[in-house]
Amino acid sequence: MKKANFALLPLAVFIAANVQAEEQLDVINVVSENSGAKSKTNVITTKIMERSTETELKGLLKDEPAINFGGGRGTSQWFTIRGMGQDQVDVKIDGAYTDAQLFHHQGRFMFDPSLLKRVDVQKGTGSASAGIGATSGAIVAETVSAKDLLKEGQDIGFKVHAGVSSNSGWSKGATAYSKAGPVDALISANFVTERDYKAGNGYKVKNSALGQRGLLAKFGFDLNENHRIEVSHRQERHYGVRALREEFDFAQDNNAANNAPRYRITQNDTTNLEWNGKNMGFVTHAKANVYHSVINRKEPSENSKTRLIANGANLNLESAVGQSHLIKYGVNYRDQEGKPNSLTVQNGVQMKTQKKRDVGVYAEGIWGLGAFTLTTGLRYDHFDFRAMNGKKSHKGSVNPSVGLIYEVNNDLSFNASLNYATRSPRFHEVMLSSGSTRGRSAVYSIASNIKPEKSRNAEVGFNYKLADNLSLNGSYFWQTVKDTHAFTQIRPGFYEIQNAGKLRNHGYEVGAAYKYEGLTLRAGVAYSKPELDGRTVDSTVTAIPIGRTWTTGVSYRFTQPDIEIGWKGRFVQHTSYDATTNNRGGGATTTKRPGYGVSDFYITWKPTESINVNLALDNAFNKYYRSHSQRAGVSTLPEPGRDIRLNVNYTF
Numbered sequence: 261m262k263k264a265n266f267a268l269l270p271l272a273v274f275i276a277a278n279v280q281a282e283e284q285l286d287v288i289n290v291v292s293e294n295s296g297a298k299s300k301t302n303v304i305t306t307k308i309m310e311r312s313t314e315t316e317l318k319g320l321l322k323d324e325p326a327i328n329f330g331g332g333r334g335t336s337q338w339f340t341i342r343g344m345g346q347d348q349v350d351v352k353i354d355g356a357y358t359d360a361q362l363f364h365h366q367g368r369f370m371f372d373p374s375l376l377k378r379v380d381v382q383k384g385t386g387s388a389s390a391g392i393g394a395t396s397g398a399i400v401a402e403t404v405s406a407k408d409l410l411k412e413g414q415d416i417g418f419k420v421h422a423g424v425s426s427n428s429g430w431s432k433g434a435t436a437y438s439k440a441g442p443v444d445a446l447i448s449a450n451f452v453t454e455r456d457y458k459a460g461n462g463y464k465v466k467n468s469a470l471g472q473r474g475l476l477a478k479f480g481f482d483l484n485e486n487h488r489i490e491v492s493h494r495q496e497r498h499y500g501v502r503a504l505r506e507e508f509d510f511a512q513d514n515n516a517a518n519n520a521p522r523y524r525i526t527q528n529d530t531t532n533l534e535w536n537g538k539n540m541g542f543v544t545h546a547k548a549n550v551y552h553s554v555i556n557r558k559e560p561s562e563n564s565k566t567r568l569i570a571n572g573a574n575l576n577l578e579s580a581v582g583q584s585h586l587i588k589y590g591v592n593y594r595d596q597e598g599k600p601n602s603l604t605v606q607n608g609v610q611m612k613t614q615k616k617r618d619v620g621v622y623a624e625g626i627w628g629l630g631a632f633t634l635t636t637g638l639r640y641d642h643f644d645f646r647a648m649n650g651k652k653s654h655k656g657s658v659n660p661s662v663g664l665i666y667e668v669n670n671d672l673s674f675n676a677s678l679n680y681a682t683r684s685p686r687f688h689e690v691m692l693s694s695g696s697t698r699g700r701s702a703v704y705s706i707a708s709n710i711k712p713e714k715s716r717n718a719e720v721g722f723n724y725k726l727a728d729n730l731s732l733n734g735s736y737f738w739q740t741v742k743d744t745h746a747f748t749q750i751r752p753g754f755y756e757i758q759n760a761g762k763l764r765n766h767g768y769e770v771g772a773a774y775k776y777e778g779l780t781l782r783a784g785v786a787y788s789k790p791e792l793d794g795r796t797v798d799s800t801v802t803a804i805p806i807g808r809t810w811t812t813g814v815s816y817r818f819t820q821p822d823i824e825i826g827w828k829g830r831f832v833q834h835t836s837y838d839a840t841t842n843n844r845g846g847g848a849t850t851t852k853r854p855g856y857g858v859s860d861f862y863i864t865w866k867p868t869e870s871i872n873v874n875l876a877l878d879n880a881f882n883k884y885y886r887s888h889s890q891r892a893g894v895s896t897l898p899e900p901g902r903d904i905r906l907n908v909n910y911t912f
Contacts, residue, residue: 294633294665294667294673294675294723295663295665295675295677295719295721295723295735296675296719296720296721296722296723296733296734296735296769297326297383297721297733297734297735297769297770297771297786298382298383298384298677298719298721298735298737299380299381299382299383300324300380300381301378301380302378302379302380303321303324303379303380303381304317304320304321304373304376304378304379305377305378305379306376306377306378306404306408306409308320309373309374309376310872310909311824311864311866311872311874312864312874312876312907313423313425313862313874313875313876313905313906313907314373314905315373315374315423315429315431315452315472316333316371316373317329317371317373317379317399318337318339319878320373320379321381322811322828322830322860323782323784323811323813323828324381324784324811325769325771325784325785325786325809325810325811325830326341326342326383326769326786326788326809327339327340327341327381327399328340328806328809328887328888328889329887329889330367330507330800330887330889330890330896330897331507331886331887331890331896331897331898331899332465332468332506332507332897333454333457333468333470334367334370334470334472334498334506334526335366335367335368335369335370335498335506335526336366336367336468336506336507336897337367337369337507337890338367338507338800338889338890338891339367339369339889340803340804340806340889341381341383341396341397341398341399342383342384342396342397342737342739342765342767342769342786342788343765343767343788343789343790343803343804343805343806344396344397344765344788344790344802344803345799345800345801345802345803345804346361346367346368346369346800346801347359347361347686347801347802348395348396348397348683348741348802348803349396349397349398349399350393350394350397350398350399351369351371351398351399351401352391352398352399352400352401353371353376353401353402353403353494353530354401354402354403354492354494354530354532354534354549354551355532355534355549355551355572355574356530356532356549356551356553356570356572357398357570357572358553358555358568358570358594358596359393359596359683359684359686360568360596360598360616360686360687360690361686361687361689361690361801362526362555362557362566362568362689362690362691363557363566363689363690363691363692364689364692364801365504365505365506365507365508366506366507366526366557367506367507370496370498370526370528370555371399371401371496372450372472372474372496374421374433374448374450374474375403375404375448375450375474375476375494376401376402376403376404377402377403377404377405377408378401378402379399379400379401380399380400380401381397381398381399381400382394382397382398382399382400383397383735383737383769384396384397384679384717384719384737384739385679385680385681385715385716385717385739386398386661386679386681387624387635387637387661387663387677387679388622388623388624388637388638388639388659388660388661389576389588389590389622389624389637389639390681391574391592391620392592392594392618392620392641393618393681393682393683393684394681395681395682395683395713395715395741396715396739396741403476403478403492403494404435404446404448404476404478405437405444405446405478405480405490406437406438406439406444406445406446406478406480407439407444407480409435409437409446409911410437410438410439410444415438415439415440416436416437416438416439417436417437417438417911417912418434418435418436418437418911418912419434419435419437419909419910419911419912420433420434420435420909420910421433421434421907421908421909421910422907422908422909423905423906423907423908424905424906424907425454425903425904425905426902426903426904426905427457427458427900427901427902427903427904428454428455428456428457428458428469429452429453429454429455429457430452430453431450431451431452431453431907432450432451433448433449433450433451433474434448434449435447435448435449436448442481442482442483443479443480443481443482444479444480444481445477445478445479445480446476446477446478446479447476447477448474448475448476448477449473449474449475449476450472450473450474450475451471451472451473451474452470452471452472452473453471453472454468454469454470454471454472455469456468456469457900457901457903458900458901459884459898459899459900459901460879460882460883460884460885460898460899460901460902461884461898461901462901463512463898465509465897465898466503466509466511466516466519466521467501467502467503467509467519467521468509468897469500469501470498470499470500470502471497471498471499471500472496472497472498472499473495473496473497473499474494474495474496474497475493475494475495475496476492476493476494476495477492477493478490478491478492478493479491479492486537486538486539486540487535487536487537487538488535488536488537489533489534489535490532490533490534490535490536491531491532491533491534492531492532492534493529493530493531493532494528494529494530494532495527495528495529495530496527496528497525497526497527497528498525498526498527499523499524499525499526500523500524501521501522501523501524502521502522502523502524503519503520503521504519504520504521504522505518505519505520507800507890507891507896507897508891508895508896508897509895509897510895512894512895513894513895515895522559522561522562523559523560523561524557524558524559525556525557525558525559525560526555526556526557526558527555527556527558528553528554528555528556529553529554529555529556530551530552530553530554531551531552531553532549532550532551533549533550533551534547534548534549535547535548535549542579543577543578543579544578544579544580544586545577545578546575546576546577546578547574547575547576548573548574548575548576549573549574550572550573551570551571551572551573552569552570552571553569553570553571553572554567554568554569554570555567555568555569555570557691564601565601566599566600566601566690566691567598567599567690568596568597568598568599568690569596569597569598569599570594570595570596570597571594571595572592572593572594572595573591573592573593574590574591574592574593575590575591576588576590577589577590584627584628584629585625585626585627585628586625586626587623587624587625587626588622588623588624588625588626589621589622589623589624590621590622591619591620591621592618592619592620592621592622593617593618593619593620594617594618595615595616595617595618596615596616596617596687597613597614597615597616598613598614598615598687598690598693599613599690600613600690600691600692600693600694601691601694602694603648603694603695604694604695604696605695606649606695606696606701606703606753607701609649609650609703611648611649611693611694611695611703612646612648612649612650613648613693614645614646614647614648614687614688614690614693615645615646616643616644616645616646616684616685616687617643617644618641618642618643618684619641619642619643620639620640620641620642621639621640622637622638622639622640623637623638624636624637624638624661625637631666631667631668632664632665632666632667633663633664633665633667634662634663634664635661635662635663635664635677636660636661636662637660637661637662638658638659638660638661639658639659639660639661639681640656640657640658640659641656641657641659641682641684641712642654642655642656642657643655643656643684643685643712645684645685645706645710647704647705647706647757648688648693648694648695648703648704648705649695649703649705651705651706651708652706653685653706653707653708653709653710655684655710655711655712657682657711657712657714659679659680659681659682659714660680661677661678661679661680661681662677662678662679663675663676663677663678663679664676664677671724671725671726672722672723672724673722673723673724674720674721674722675719675720675721675722675723676718676719676720676721677717677718677719678716678717678718678719679715679716679717679719680714680715680716680717681714681715681717682712682713682714682715683712683713683715684712684713685706685710685712685745685757686745688704688747688755688757700753701752701753701754702753702755703753703754703755704747704755704756704757705750705754705755705756705757706756706757707756707757707758707759710745710757710758710759711743711759712743713741713742713743713744713745714741714742714743715739715740715741715742716739716740716741716742717737717738717739718737718738718739719735719736719737719738720735720736721733721734721735721736722734728775729774729775729776730772730773730774730775731772731773731774732770732771732772733770733771733772734768734769734770734771735768735769735770736766736767736768737765737766737767737768738765738766739764739765739766740762740763740764740765741762741763741764741765742762743759743762744759744760744761744762744763744792744802745757745758745759745760746758746760746761748760761792761793762792762793763790763791763792763797763802763803764790764791764792765788765789765790765791765803766788766789767786767787767788767789768785768786768787769784769785769786769787770784770785771783771784771785772784778816778817778818778819779814779815779816780813780814780815780816780817780826781813781814782811782812782813782814783810783811783812783813784810784811784812785808785809785810785811786808786809787808787809788805788806789805790802790803790804790805796837796838798837798851798892800889800890800891804888804889804890805835805837805853805888806832806835806888806889807832807833807834807835807853807855807888808832808833808835809830809831809832809833810829810830810831810832810833811828811829811830811831812827812828812829812830812831813826813827813828813829814826814827815827821865821866821867822865822866822867823863823864823865823866824862824863824864825861825862825863826861826862826863827859827860827861827862828859828860828861828862829857829858829859829860830857830858831855831856831857831858832855832856832857832887832888833855834852834853834854834855835852835853835855835888836850836851836852836853837850837851838850838851851892853886853888853892854885854886856883856885856886857883858879858881858883858885858899859879859880859881860876860877860878860879860880861876861877861880862874862875862876862877863875863876870910870911870912871908871909871910871911872907872908872909873906873907873908874905874906874907874908875904875905875906876903876904876905876906877902877903877904877905878900878902878903878904878905879899879900879901879902879903880902881902882901882902883899883901884898884901885898885899886898886899887899
């Protein structure tokens with residue numbers, strides 16, 4: 261375990277007062293995790309993606325047992341972190357994110373990994389500096405820039421890639437990047453085309469075909485050696501003949517008409533302006549960004565368009581205090597508006613678009629005290645919410661956080677943390693927020709005295725590393741979310757967001773890896789048990805009970821030629837529960853989710869420094885199964901069956 265001048269918590273980077281720019285960048289990229297399995301940096305990097313055939317985040321995170329994705333492609337998928345659903349977690353790209361959903365039969369995350377430089381994973385409740393609504397975890401990503409790809413002495417470069425899948429898909433893409441003096445630029449485009457895939461039993465899943473397009477343009481300007489500005493625009497577009505309820509195929513239940521297939525488009529456009537600065541006297545490092553995001557859902561044949569608009573800004577500052585301490589402080593701001601296709605008049609009241617504003621300020625200290633590292637933080641968040649009937653509600657809350665790391669020696673450390681965070685009320689799904697549904701009044705308002713959801717996460721963990729051969733990490737957590745939100749019917753056609761209960765979750769995660777020369781062995785296990793008011797909760801937006809999940813891997817990498825061969829396994833144990841009682845299993849309303857095991861084999865070959873050839877056999881034994889991270893039932897989407905995948909990428 262690397263010992264640093266500043267002991268640190270994961271994702272908190274120590275910066276000495278007189279370090280050089282190059283040294284600072286090295287420190288930022290070092291995986292210096294001392295928090296068990298709670299946080300992981302560089303889970304996905306550009307180099308990892310270059311040696312992979314995967315085109316979705318789902319495939320790239322197969323090794324993470326605490327993260328689960330549902331069936332299907334694109335926004336058919338629902339994902340969980342430690343069993344917590346999509347209303348409790350976030351996906352952040354370049355500091356931009358929303359917490360609202362367009363439609364309750366559609367996942368709310370769009371993510372093209374080909375556009376990214378790195379992906380980090382945060383689990384459980386975040387510390388004071390984790391941002392707005394950090395109650396249950398996040399996937400945090402950073403888009404790639406020209407400076408990340410240009411080699412020393414290179415002023416212009418290109419990258420191209422192409423892939424094919426035997427289970428009805430292909431992909432292609434290109435990236436161009438260059439620099440001239442202090443200016444650099446990157447333009448990247450990625451296209452994925454997938455037809456209806458076959459599940460493990462040979463059944464062709466209806467309306468699972470999907471076209472995906474990812475575009476990124478990023479321009480950077482180095483004002484001087486201490487200051488840099490970047491402006492970028494990212495677009496992710498999903499399109500095709502899709503079922504109305506994307507996570508279902510009712511043809512499996514002899515009701516294909518209920519799929520209501522129609523050509524539909526979902527598109528996310530995000531523009532981001534970012535500034536990075538350092539060595540500014542008391543402020544050692546600064547990062548600020550302003551973003552504008554628009555997510556559209558269109559049905560051209562119906563002339564229907566639903567939009568979610570988000571504008572936000574973040575200012576994050578760091579100041580070194582002496583040689584062993586760091587203070588982090590800043591401001592987070594986000595404004596959201598949901599615009600349905602139309603707005604109606606209900607009981608003489610003109611419906612309005614839903615609006616919400618979140619503002620947070622924080623201060624966090626990281627104190628190096630010999631073998632101990634203490635982190636103390638305090639955060640204040642405030643929200644203003646306007647419901648579709650014009651009713652408003654607002655509330656502020658204070659959230660502390662504390663963490664402690666004890667480094668027994670350079671190889672072994674123990675950690676403990678207690679974090680609090682709040683999450684403001686979410687919009688009613690934007691697509692159905694006109695005030696009327698199926699010709700009937702459907703007004704969703706908000707309680708005057710509503711409180712934000714408040715999460716408390718206590719966690720203990722350890723990290724052990726023996727030279728470069730053996731590494732172990734583990735965490736056990738206890739999480740409680742008070743004042744959870746739910747829509748309650750007040751009278752026919754009128755509902756309110758109210759505080760509705762207490763969500764508890766507990767579980768563990770353990771990981772191990774062993775390396776010897778070219779051989780790598782890896783294993784991990786994760787378990788969680790979410791309950792709402794003492795009852796097992798089964799909701800894709802709140803929490804889902806996931807069977808105990810095991811991940812395994814064996815690989816060997818040869819030096820000459822540069823070839824790696826490997827096997828990856830993901831095994832999920834069966835689970836059963838009764839969501840209406842305090843008992844798991846054994847009742848008339850018991851939900852049973854069968855366990856499953858899936859094996860993937862792969863070969864990667866790097867004939868030159870510029871070329872990667874990747875071949876994979878996913879779901880090698882053609883297993884028919886459904887992920888636990890989605891709704892239960894015979895109509896939910898099974899996962900793809902056997903799939904032979906080939907990808908080639910070339911950089912020049």
